[in-house]
Amino acid sequence: MAKTGAKAKAKSTADRKFTLGIDFGTESARALVVDVATGEEVATAVYQYPSGVISDRLPDGGPELPAHDWALQDPQDYLRALEATVPACLKKAGAKAREVIGVATDFTACTMLPVKKDGTPLCSLKPFRAEPHAWVKLWKHHAAQPEADRINDTARRMNEPWLARYGGRISSEWFFPKALQILDEAPKVYAAADRLIEGADWIIWQLTGQETRNLCTAGYKAIWSKADGFPRREFLGALHPDFADVVDAKMSRNVIPLGSRAGGLTAAMARRLGLAPGTAVAAGNVDAHVAVPACTVTGPGKMVMIMGTSICHMVCGTAERIVPGQCGVVADGILPGLYGFEAGQSAVGDIFAWFVRTSVPAAYEAEAKKRRKSVHDLLAEKAAAYSPGQTGLLALDWWNGNRSVLVDANLTGLVLGMHLGTRPEEMYRALLEATALGTYKIIRTFAEHGVTVDEIYCCGGLPERNDLLMQIYSDVTGRPLKIARSAQTCALGSAMHAAVAAGRAAGGYDTIQEAAAAMAGVRDKTYRPDPAAHAVYEKLFAEYDALHDYFGRGTNDVMKRLKAIAGHSA
């Protein structure tokens, strides 16, 4: 970073071209000014949303939210974030407005809201302030489960061809369940909404003054495909008579590709942000998906894992494949010209955090404190002293159910092999290994269905911190593993898409491949699989796989029965 920084400074100021990437996360937004020629991250600024995640009461008060699985946001927070971060980081970067050739954003998804035809959110209008359904439904709003169930049942019954593309199950987090929940529970809000739109697209509308729909959220969250478009009218009508025309009445069939120019910055917005009017603004995009080229990945065979509380796995292929448990396959959904596959593990870092929170004795906490280490680091240090298989333990990483490949939220965690001498660091190691075995299961399933994974690229919070974990993932999967150079992979990915939206003529790039070659990078250290370790892990994988199928595919549904009993006992 220091090196590229020096290089950038050596240039004449007249040469400098920047793009701005803005990453809209769950609790905050981050803006990043990037040097288009070098990828140098010149300046950044973060803004915490004042309303954060709204899960109990709306900002103006009003009634308590109806169920504990609600998660809303205030769209004004997104605009405040733009105003707070963009001018601040332009100033830090010392960048002039004319030097910024493009702006791009990425967003959590599906995060959607009802708006009027000029883009005004319903919740910003007085009559709807106290109506929960008028607000933004955040990705982790889970209250549309009954609607998701109805969509899945109906799709199975009507044999809808798209269901297989989404692992056989549409998530309650996605677009149509959320839209249908509005219609079911607040028909007046539904009727008053001229448009139902992803936050990813709404923010672009605010920047450009034009409504657009990006291919990524349309494909992964709204069951759209280049070949077949959206689900057919008959299917949508079968869900609810008033839902038959939702696409034509409240959405748009005009889906634009990733990296394309959605429009130019409006004069008003340019003024508010300190940018030049007409600056290229890229099509909306999703946080996980923009990270792929930011890890240098622009072709097939290379899996990108965004590793944090959970893992999102993304890989591109040259043909459409139906892979069990995939979250979705979308043509051009990650990179143009390729089929983008997405899979996931619903808890990874969350499991390690659970263990540290609930299962580490006082003596370990005291030792960590004394040695000024985190408990995670202490456990990793102790766990690193064990060789693969030495603990005799094996776990199933299902603390939050299993997304891929089983698509079953009702599965739970398992550890076996404990004896009276088993130590906390062994349990910790078994949990690290279990999540790696879960990823290996996903990779093998992709491979068995024609989607090759030769290398792994990682970004997110976990790879930054846990060297042992990275080596275990490499040893378990038997594949080399690289880590993105940037710690803000999403914002960098957006900045890269901004450079593509600007185009070569304006000083950017014509393709995301060119942008990645110039702007993205990986760290020097590559984790390489140790063949002896991998051989042991192949044996452990065989055991993991047998338990995976026994508990996960219906031979013994004990986990579900226990959950049902617990539900009645609580």
Next chain:
Amino acid sequence: MAKTGAKAKAKSTADRKFTLGIDFGTESARALVVDVATGEEVATAVYQYPSGVISDRLPDGGPELPAHDWALQDPQDYLRALEATVPACLKKAGAKAREVIGVATDFTACTMLPVKKDGTPLCSLKPFRAEPHAWVKLWKHHAAQPEADRINDTARRMNEPWLARYGGRISSEWFFPKALQILDEAPKVYAAADRLIEGADWIIWQLTGQETRNLCTAGYKAIWSKADGFPRREFLGALHPDFADVVDAKMSRNVIPLGSRAGGLTAAMARRLGLAPGTAVAAGNVDAHVAVPACTVTGPGKMVMIMGTSICHMVCGTAERIVPGQCGVVADGILPGLYGFEAGQSAVGDIFAWFVRTSVPAAYEAEAKKRRKSVHDLLAEKAAAYSPGQTGLLALDWWNGNRSVLVDANLTGLVLGMHLGTRPEEMYRALLEATALGTYKIIRTFAEHGVTVDEIYCCGGLPERNDLLMQIYSDVTGRPLKIARSAQTCALGSAMHAAVAAGRAAGGYDTIQEAAAAMAGVRDKTYRPDPAAHAVYEKLFAEYDALHDYFGRGTNDVMKRLKAIAGHSA
């Protein structure tokens, strides 16, 4: 106790009759003076063995013990214990020698030693001081596993009829594996030994001057039965040519019943202990087995559980039955006239201690300290707030393998059902429940094979401390559960047998039933099964049982394969 104490004092001193029970444990011995008429525990004294458990180096130094699974003792410690405890507690009791009508002992078993024909332990002779095999092999000496394997393989091959009586497997802890190990590894010690004898019988020899062999250790530890005697010469010879005559050359076929008079106290020993010469001394006995009548149990259908680090289950029946996984069935082995069945769980309190040691966060330890509770008590308090099934967790209690009913030391522990909100007290409760489900499996297996268990009686360290645990055992098994009144059930049981050895004419009793009626008792509180809780636990038991069979009966030997991999990796 105060009440019976007052009653005892009200009597004229002329009436008083006491017996002395001495419990030889693993680390110490305890003597107890008991009022024969009331069962009042008048005085007690404890003595820690100076040499304790010898597992690395013999007391006089010499070479390191050859393997980590050795566990020896010094027989002189037993004599020192007699001298230290008996006079002290007689004095505390204010008991005159002539008021003590009988002495009885109980011992760990199989704890055995090689001796000369006058009873002198080989290890007490100079030439053998540095020879590990000349010392007492304590019950938990596990280095005779190869000999146990040979005995089991040979017995299976030769179709020996007794194998089924011992759950199909002779333990490495028992008499013949230990004797055979001496022959295998120290043939000179074997040759020099005139007798191989249980500590339980050796101590009686020291008290009475006569060698006897008690029925309990002969039956449960040395494969003896009233009907068939010891294993046949051909079998023993097949193990090792020089082992063919072990019974006639170094043991005795003269097996005496429990509670019988083994002899009278020698003059020399009477002088050393402050007792009257000729005082009745009962046949040797085993700690767990004497506890049965001390819990008031003197008939069939009532299971006694000695609950501590592990559980020993004992129940009597009216006919010999072959019950899978039983540790042994011995006619008259616990109570005269009944078949005594023994089963066991190899880790119970040990699992809870493991959890407290390895898996409880600092915040809990701090709360326990602040509230002046043990961590166990704190966890139990929090766990008690959950209803059966509410945790959604299920565990297999195999942290130290499974004794009954699977008889497999290579099984390991399992917990499933964890989610991101699972709390330490839920894990703790799941472990309590798992051990109760393990006991229920044993009870059901007994019942399925014709040995009824209608009630449960508990003694040992655990029932003293853990109210929640007792209620869970009652709810899980669906049976009322009582707890012995005495905290020294073993020593009390010995004192009761001493009263029987003395006989009614001397102021004692003619039967153990009479002794139990007068001297034993249970606490006022009976734990009764809650029908609703039991109904939920029946469901959990069905799940436990399915996992038990899947992992324990060869459908999926993952636990053993992981152990094997761990062995190679270590």
